[in-house]
Amino acid sequence: MQVSDKDGELLALLSENARMPVATIARRLGVSRTTVQARMERLERDGVIAGYALKLSESYLSGLVRAHVLITIAPKSLAAVSAELGAIREVTTLHSVSGTFDLIAIIAAPSISDLDRLIDRIGEIGGVERTLSSIILSTRISR
Structure with a gap:
């Protein structure tokens, strides 16, 4: 390219x-x-531009509680866990990463209690061994 x-x-x-x-x-x-x-x-x-996407405004997103969920998965569970996470509408982004954790999911929910239920739901997926979450307070740079 x-x-x-x-x-x-x-x-x-x-x-x-x-x-x-x-x-x-x-x-x-x-x-x-x-x-x-x-x-x-x-x-x-040539595949340089893969598509065009909607970028939500910070004022809209500020009405949602967003979090990063770091996920450790069992060996050979990546495909199944990724598929399950892909079926959850509140999972807005999923990254495969190196290091202590295997995946980072960015999630959004209308309230803390909804976020709590969503994190529990992620933890109950077969193949998920451990999660660690951090609530996003604000976004400093978004490109």
Whole structure:
């Protein structure tokens, strides 16, 4: 995958606002709209751009209680545990990591009691040996 400096600038603009009009991107990059559209199509086709997603505002997220749940799993349980976690709507992100823990799940619930039940539910999944959770107080940087 070849990503030029101009492609990098394009990706930075899309990361800032994926709905930015092509004309605005073209103006900011100093290239034509056709060039921007062609670059975006190539980056999508090459798998550099995997998709476009909704980014929720901090004001909306502040109404939810969010937490990181560090999860230790039994040997050979990764696929099954990941599938179960993927079926839980409140699990917004799941990372496979190295170190003491095997997975980090980012979860969101409307209240502390809902969060508590959700953490218990995660702990009851077959193959989950241990969890450790930390409530997110605020987000300092989100890109």
